[in-house]
Every structure is written in C-alpha cells, then in structure tokens.
C-alpha cells in the first residue's frame with residue numbers, strides 16, 4: 001500500500017491513478033491530517049502544491065516517522081520540501097518553468113531512473129527551484145533550465161524530482177514510478193479487479209456479519225456496482241431501494257428496475273414522482289430545487305428504510321473523487337470544491353453505519369470491477385446523470401408537462417447517439433429545456449413554442465469538459481426528429497461551450 005500525502009496539487013489524483021495503473025494500491029491523505037498508523041504503508045509520495053516553501057504559513061507535516069525509514073518520493077513541491085527542511089535551499093526561478101523540458105543529465109542510482117535516457121521528455125510546472133540540494137544528497141538528473149531536476153539522499157531511500165511523473169506528457173513518468181515503487185520499495189503489483197472483488201467481498205462479510213444493509217440505487221454505474229458487490233457478499237440481507245423522483249429519463253424507472261431484478265438484486269421500486277413534483281411546484285431557483293429534491297429523497301428513503309426491520313448499515317456508491325472533494329470541502333488543501341457531487345449522506349437520526357465498498361476507486365476502475373462481476377455493459381457504460389435529474393435541466397419552474405416534453409427530446413437525442421455509434425464516444429449528453437419561447441412557422445401557421453438545447457461533452461472526471469464535435473448529419477437528423485415529433489418544441493440549438501467556464505449542467 002502506498003501513501004500519497006496531498007499538498008493540494010491539481011495533479012494529486014493523477015498520481016493515485018498512475019499508481020493504480022501499475023496494479024498497486026494507493027491512498028491519498030491530506031498533509032494536515034495524515035494517518036496515525038503508518039505501518040501498512042510501504043512507500044510514501046509527497047505531491048506538488050500551490051504553496052511555496054518560502055512562504056510563511058508553509059505546510060509543514062512531521063515526516064520523522066517516514067523520512068529515512070520508508071521509501072519516500074517528493075514530487076515538485078514535495079522535492080522542494082525535502083530540500084528546504086533538510087539543509088538545502090529553494091529560491092524563485094529566474095523564469096517560471098511550465099511545460100516541456102528534456103532530461104540532460106541522467107545518473108543511475110538503485111535503478112531509480114532505469115530505462116530512462118537522456119533527452120527523455122518531462123513536464124514541469126513550478127515557479128520555485130531547488131538551488132542547493134539537502135544534506136547528503138546527490139544529483140541524479142538535470143534539464144536545460146533546472147539543475148536539480150532529480151536527486152537522492154544517500155543512505156536513505158529518499159528521492160526528489162522537480163518534474164511531474166504523473167502527467168501524460170512526462171514520457172517515462174510511469175516507468176519512473178514503477179522503478180520507485182517496485183524496484184526500490186518492493187511493492188507487489190497485485191492490485192487487479194479480480195483481487196479487489198475477492199478481498200472486498202471477504203471484508204464486507206466480516207464487517208457486516210448477519211446485519212441488514214440498505215442501499216439507494218440510482219441507475220448509475222457506482223451504486224449498481226456497489227450493490228452487486230454487496231449482493232455477492234451478503235445476498236438477501238441487502239435491501240435496495242430505487243426511488244422514482246419523476247425526473248428520470250423516459251422509461252428509465254421501469255427498464256432499470258427490470259434490469260436490477262434480472263441481476264438477482266433484492267430491489268424495491270418506489271414511485272414518488274407526484275410527491276417530488278408537488279414539492280417543486282412554482283420553484284425556479286436552481287439551488288432551492290436541488291435542496292427540495294434532496295430533502296424529499298431523504299424523506300422517501302427514510303420511510304422505506306424503516307420498513308426493513310433491523311437495518312444496521314447504509315451502503316453508498318461513493319467513489320474516490322467524491323471523497324477527495326469532500327475532504328477539500330471540509331478544509332483539505334485542494335482549492336477545488338464541488339459540493340453537489342456528494343450526496344451528503346443521510347441525517348444523523350437514521351443512526352445507520354455507513355459502508356462504501358468503492359471508496360478507493362476511480363470511475364474506470366469501478367467499470368473494470370463491474371465487468372469482472374459480469375455486469376451488463378448497458379449499465380457499466382451509462383453516462384453520468386445528476387441526482388436531481390431533469391429537475392436541473394428544466395430551467396425555471398418544473399411541471400409534469402415540461403418533464404414529459406424534455407423526456408421525449410432527451411430520448412430522441414440519446415437513442416440517436418446510440419444508433420449512430422456515438423454514445424460511447426461521449427462522456428455525458430443530455431438536453432435542456434429553456435425558459436424561452438420563439439417564433440416558428442409550421443405549415444401555414446405561426447407557432448410560439450419552446451426551445452431546447454442539446455449538450456454533449458467529453459471529459460475524464462466532469463471537472464473540465466469540452467463540447468463534442470458531433471457530425472452535422474447527426475445534428476440535422478436529431479433536430480428534425482425532435483421538432484417533428486415533440487409537440488411544443490419548435491427550435492433546437494447545440495451547446496458549443498467548454499467547461500470552464502460553462503458547467504455541464506445549465507443550472
């Protein structure tokens with residue numbers, strides 16, 4: 001197991017991801033709240049950071065139980081940190097160093113740079129530079145502008161590198177991480193979906209015993225895979241609840257419920273559409289709509305959960321990026337906060353213990369686990385869909401009529417993407433019903449009807465996204481179909497904004 005101490009770099013999640021790609025298990029912890037028990041970690045990586053070691057309130061965790069005792073790799077800020085607090089010196093660079101550089105001097109030490117040649121491209125992103133190495137250090141690599149691009153402290157398995165091995169543009173970055181983790185730290189590369197499924201099922205059985213667990217299914221990848229793992233572990237003691245909030249896609253409630261039943265899950269579908277629509281009546285503020293939907297969901301879920309006698313656990317499909325974001329939101333180092341990703345759990349009065357079998361995985365790993373569990377690709381490949389559903393895609397207030405218009409439009413768009421083989425090339429797609437009427441002529445009549453916007457984006461994590469260049473012929477056909485088939489819509493536009501600044505959802 002590898003510990004990644006996070007100093008708030010935008011790349012920290014990428015480090016974890018690269019480590020997982022090497023089939024090694026890793027955990028990210030904030031520098032200001034490191035784990036008390038370090039015994040299970042065989043290596044430690046210090047991330048980069050927006051901080052400078054020269055500033056006054058520099059993050060300064062105690063590494064006395066780590067440095068010199070465990071293999072330790074400092075990346076960027078991590079390397080500067082190791083220098084600054086161990087007799088070296090760090091100063092502002094003459095020029096800020098961002099982007100491409102090439103290694104100009106490579107010295108081998110314990111296979112740290114094995115297989116990495118002079119000239120190898122690395123990626124820099126820093127404005128401070130290491131002027132003098134820490135006590136007992138030897139230089140292992142330079143670039144044209146950075147003399148101390150890599151170093152090692154002799155007599156210890158402590159290494160520092162100024163460049164970022166975790167980014168794709170550092171050509172041999174993964175090799176370097178492998179050299180450090182496998183050759184130097186001696187970690188096994190046995191973190192595979194197979195091993196994950198086997199150990200997780202065993203752990204769940206030990207943890208839960210004969211207790212009953214309830215889980216809210218959403219139709220999405222994460223909750224479905226979490227349910228399947230628990231199902232394998234505890235069978236009928238898992239009680240799944242799938243709530244129809246009336247804001248799902250067309251036919252989604254029935255078809256997904258059916259699919260879950262076929263998977264053998266013990267699932268109860270609860271149609272609370274009317275209750276949600278009623279609570280939302282007349283409300284047009286996006287955040288208030290979110291709050292109402294969240295509150296009613298909890299009421300409905302709580303009510304259903306009470307029907308399961310002796311339920312002791314609440315299972316959630318929380319995945320790693322959700323957790324990192326909640327760490328940030330509660331005072332961790334990273335500046336990025338997206339509170340709406342976290343379902344936020346249930347109120348204290350439910351008194352349930354929480355179990356989150358996927359909390360260490362990234363989305364693609366969740367899909368790998370799902371495939372390993374033989375789950376259907378229509379579930380595993382499903383686009384992300386927000387918890388408040390069409391409620392935040394109908395701009396302004398929500399009515400049953402608007403929901404049904406948007407469901408039709410969305411279905412034509414999504415089915416079209418599938419038919420044209422485009423669905424899997426898009427990270428997320430959907431339609432928005434705009435609070436705008438515009439003039440049209442249909443036959444000989446003047447119309448004054450609704451406008452819808454289509455949005456399709458590519459992304460890896462939803463944090464940044466770009467619009468997808470869908471074929472004109474596809475857009476033409478889709479627009480035609482929507483206007484001809486959906487009564488009340490006479491205009492279709494395609495959203496060509498990237499995120500940032502335009503978020504994926506319009507509300």
Ligand code: XMP
Pocket residue numbers: 290340341384385386387388428462463499502503504505506507
């Ligand atoms: P934005 O709109 O912030 O969305 O670019 C990024 C990702 O998050 C989803 N999203 C939500 N998911 N509750 C959710 O569960 C929400 O309130 C919510 N708002 C946005 C969005 O669909 C995209 O995948």
